[in-house]
Amino acid sequence: MNHNPLLQSLIEQNKVSDPDSARGRLLREAARLFRDKGYERTTVRDLAAAVGIQSGSLFHHFRTKEEILKAVMVETIQLNTAMMRAAVDAAPDMHGKLKALVLAELESVNGQTGEAMAVLVYEWRSLSSAAQEEVLVLRDIYEQLWMDVLCGLQEEGALQADPFIVRRMLTGALSWTITWYRPQGPMGLGGLADQVMLMLGLSRNGKSS
Amino acid sequence: MNHNPLLQSLIEQNKVSDPDSARGRLLREAARLFRDKGYERTTVRDLAAAVGIQSGSLFHHFRTKEEILKAVMVETIQLNTAMMRAAVDAAPDMHGKLKALVLAELESVNGQTGEAMAVLVYEWRSLSSAAQEEVLVLRDIYEQLWMDVLCGLQEEGALQADPFIVRRMLTGALSWTITWYRPQGPMGLGGLADQVMLMLGLSRNGKSS
DNA sequence: CCTACCGATCGGTAGG
DNA sequence: CCTACCGATCGGTAGG
Numbered sequence: 001m002n003h004n005p006l007l008q009s010l011i012e013q014n015k016v017s018d019p020d021s022a023r024g025r026l027l028r029e030a031a032r033l034f035r036d037k038g039y040e041r042t043t044v045r046d047l048a049a050a051v052g053i054q055s056g057s058l059f060h061h062f063r064t065k066e067e068i069l070k071a072v073m074v075e076t077i078q079l080n081t082a083m084m085r086a087a088v089d090a091a092p093d094m095h096g097k098l099k100a101l102v103l104a105e106l107e108s109v110n111g112q113t114g115e116a117m118a119v120l121v122y123e124w125r126s127l128s129s130a131a132q133e134e135v136l137v138l139r140d141i142y143e144q145l146w147m148d149v150l151c152g153l154q155e156e157g158a159l160q161a162d163p164f165i166v167r168r169m170l171t172g173a174l175s176w177t178i179t180w181y182r183p184q185g186p187m188g189l190g191g192l193a194d195q196v197m198l199m200l201g202l203s204r205n206g207k208s209s
Numbered sequence: 210m211n212h213n214p215l216l217q218s219l220i221e222q223n224k225v226s227d228p229d230s231a232r233g234r235l236l237r238e239a240a241r242l243f244r245d246k247g248y249e250r251t252t253v254r255d256l257a258a259a260v261g262i263q264s265g266s267l268f269h270h271f272r273t274k275e276e277i278l279k280a281v282m283v284e285t286i287q288l289n290t291a292m293m294r295a296a297v298d299a300a301p302d303m304h305g306k307l308k309a310l311v312l313a314e315l316e317s318v319n320g321q322t323g324e325a326m327a328v329l330v331y332e333w334r335s336l337s338s339a340a341q342e343e344v345l346v347l348r349d350i351y352e353q354l355w356m357d358v359l360c361g362l363q364e365e366g367a368l369q370a371d372p373f374i375v376r377r378m379l380t381g382a383l384s385w386t387i388t389w390y391r392p393q394g395p396m397g398l399g400g401l402a403d404q405v406m407l408m409l410g411l412s413r414n415g416k417s418s
Numbered sequence: 419c420c421t422a423c424c425g426a427t428c429g430g431t432a433g434g
Numbered sequence: 435c436c437t438a439c440c441g442a443t444c445g446g447t448a449g450g
Contacts, residue, residue, distance in 0.1 A: 038334065043445080044444080045443090055446090056419085056422085063446095165408070168385065169385070169405065173382040176382075177377070192374070198370040199369075199375055199378060201410035252428065253428080254428090265435085266436065422447105423448085428442080428444075429441100430439105432440095433436105433438095434437085
């Protein structure tokens with residue numbers, strides 16, 4: 001049913017739920033609803049209807065609505081961290097690694113699959129502070145992937161601004177694409193990633209020769 | 210009571226409410242609450258308590274809660290458009306004009322006063338589509354200020370990426386600062402604006418000479 | 419996983 | 435601007 005070896009290995013490590021299980025299907029629908037209409041506007045009845053059960057039945061799988069949000073965020077980070085590490089490792093140099101990270105985050109924000117990065121970014125304040133602390137541990141690992149590459153570019157002299165500031169600006173810029181980017185339009189996500197590199201003055205072609 | 214001539218003139222044109230009026234005070238508190246906890250999480254009882262009245266009394270000033278959100282957005286745009294036009298006109302060249310826009314938007318997003326740009330950005334989808342259309346007319350004027358400057362920089366050869374894309378990336382990047390920027394920290398908003406210019410390769414000092 | 423239902427809270431109204 | 439209150443809807447529970 002599923003032929004992605006990376007995903008398969010994450011499922012076996014219990015880092016993400018099997019997408020064919022009841023829990024996996026619920027989390028996928030929850031991610032989509034939270035992304036499209038926001039956590040607050042999504043009711044437990046919406047969530048139940050999306051997987052074809054009654055609202056009361058939800059609470060056999062999760063104790064609270066917030067626990068569903070937390071699970072969506074945790075699995076999203078686990079999946080994205082694994083995918084982005086693979087993308088970074090595959091790229092030959094720092095320029096390539098950054099572009100791979102930008103593209104992967106664009107895909108995660110705008111993707112149709114389980115990579116609901118937009119939920120993680122925009123619904124953060126809907127999490128209780130206790131849950132935020134738990135998720136933050138995983139987020140730090142994810143952010144370290146970015147910082148390693150951005151600091152590498154700074155050492156090469158290719159990046160002049162503060163890497164921490166750049167990463168935070170990119171977080172906002174890339175997640176905001178969900179409000180305006182349309183996949184049906186003329187520009188693909190690869191083209192968008194090119195534009196981001198161009199904006200940062202990190203395009204290979206765009207450099208003075 | 211108020212000695213800002215630009216604000217004074219906007220009040221006389223009925224483009225923004227007098228901050229000392231009941232309406233003005235309510236809108237200022239509403240902007241703060243919407244920005245800090247979001248529109249959905251802010252109840253009409255929160256709004257009423259913030260100005261010291263009963264919740265039912267709110268509906269003498271506004272017919273619905275959504276109308277309060279719309280009014281906050283309309284007045285925010287009116288105020289910001291006027292302030293940013295003045296900032297752009299005062300700057301001597303395109304570099305200076307862009308930096309003035311970046312700084313003004315940073316101040317509006319993070320400011321303590323009525324410039325609640327963050328509400329405009331993050332609560333957009335809470336507006337009905339009818340209200341969105343009304344606000345969009347004002348937003349187009351605001352965005353044209355940015356596009357004039359970004360297109361000017363492109364013609365000078367200082368900007369290589371697509372101005373439309375750059376503006377959208379900046380919208381996300383600058384509004385996102387509200388989640389992490391702390392005014393008490395070591396970096397002021399001016400320093401943050403410098404970093405943005407550096408990131409875009411548009412810092413005067415940073416250019417190859 | 420369903421039926422039946424709860425206490426709380428929501429935005430908003432009526433009459434003064 | 436207040437008092438008193440409404441119908442609807444919310445997240446969540448009990449018992450099967």
